[in-house]
Amino acid sequence: MTHVITQANRRRLVLDHxxxxxxxxxxxxxxxxxxxxxxxxxxxxxxxEAAELPLDLAIETAKVADGQLNLHFSDGHHSTFGLATLFDEQASESPRRLWDAAGAPHPEADFATALEDDSALLAMLESLHRNGFVIVSGVPTDLDGMQPLIDRIGPLRRTNWGGIADVKSVANAYDLTMTQRGLEPHTDNPYRDPIPGYIWLHCLANAAEGGDSTLADGFMAARLLRERDPDAYACLTRVTPSFRYCDADTYLESEGSLIELDSRGEPVRVRYSNRTERVPALPAEELEAYYAARKAFYQLITGEELTLHLKLDPGQMLIIDNYRLLHGRSAFHLAGGVRHMRQGYVDRDTTASRRCVLHQRLATAQAQGEPA
Structure with a gap:
């Protein structure tokens, strides 16, 4: 049963459902x-033109029957809404699962199945959205082996490094990623606008000693920081450092808070890049507060409480939500063998679009009794 109440001079409608x-x-x-x-x-x-509607627009009548809401407005317009559609407007998106090391998920997908089957592809994308990462197995170990699956979602985001690029140790490395040193937890490319949404990291060879990947849930780190040190949390949502990358042919710079909030005050993006961060010359008290807050956040994202360790095998691929997860690696030594990864980026809007379209398409097919 749905009860209808109008209030505030009939300019608001309350449905008790x-x-x-x-x-x-x-x-x-x-x-x-x-x-x-x-x-x-x-x-x-x-x-x-919505801006031309009268600000004192009121609801003259409102009736519910057979799952429909029938409205008559003071401008003379009549309209009928499906109640399910209205309530869906207020429903939140599929929930994200925040995790620590002890409760970390192990989401998996199969490359060939996701390539051929829409239901499997949707399951992979839902898992990526919910957990922040997914491990895909059975990827061809060709240089561009990931490309067919990207094409199912894409397009591939091209940068100054090209499309799908090598991640391996080279002489005269232009970036610390291309050395054998360990990398602290970080998000990729906060100096770009827009920041790449998803990282696709494909393993071709991983016989070197070390080189394990690490993941930490930045949204969980933000939650814990807010609970344990509210002042530090507030500081990291307020201060906006810049991030810069420069080489002989490229100059990239952008800015943003380490914890970025959405309109509801919830974390929607984390940034952390020690190698490229440039904090402005803020007043001394603000800088002191920021450095203390950054240290507290760093201790969370590097601590064993939140750090998931894994080592990719050849033919495996890790897809990472670059707005949410921080990733890193341990140092490696080539005496044990080769470590060769390939990496590409796919933007957030196209990934979300593909997930939503598949969800709608498969839901419609199911409702009509058609095979998915």
Whole structure:
């Protein structure tokens, strides 16, 4: 049973549905009216100019019947909404699972299956969204072996280093990634705008001594910092250092907080790159607070409480959410053999789009009794 209540001079609508309260404003409902006068039936894009609607727009009548909400607005417009659609608007996205080392997941996918089957590809993308990473097995050990799966999602994000690039020790390395030293937990390329959304790290050979990969959930680190040191958390959401990468042919610079919040005040992106960070000359007290807060965050992301250790085998690939996870590696020695990785980037918008489209497509097929 759904009960309808209008309030505040009929400019708000409250739906009490199965014990849950849902509140909507008249203007929000009016500009989202699903009728053909308000929205183009093919594109779904708005035909009216929402900014021209009267600010005192009210709901004259509101009735619920057969799962539909029928509204009559003070501008004379009538509209009918499906209740399920309205409630879906207020539903949050599929939840993320934050984890520490003790409770770390081990999400897996098979390359060939995800390449051929939409359900398997969706499962891989849902797992990536939920956990922040997924390990894909059975990837061809060709130089561009990951490319066919990227093409199912892509496009590949090209940078000044090209498309899919080597990650191995070289002489006269242009970046510390291309040496044998260990790498502290970090997020990639915070000096770019936009920052690459997902890292695809494909193992061709990993016989060197050491070179284990590490992962830490930056959103879990942010949560723990907020609980244990609220002042440090507030500082890292407030101060915006810059990040810079330069070589003979490239100059890249951007800025942003180490913990970036969304409109609801929840972490939506973490940045950490000791190699490229450049803190501005802030007032002394602010700098002291920032350095203490950064140290507290660093101790979390490098501590064993949050650090997951793994070593990729040839033919395995690690896909990492670069807005959420921090990754690193232990030092390695080539006396034991070769360590050769290939790395590419795929942007966040195309990955999210693919996941949403597959979800809608498969849900529609299931509802119609069609094979997925």
């Amino acid at each position: 199965q014990g849950q309260r849902h509140e909507f404003t008249a203007l929000w409902l009016r500009e989202r009216s699903p009728d053909d006068e308000t929205r183009d039936p093919y594109t779904g894009q708005r035909l009216i």
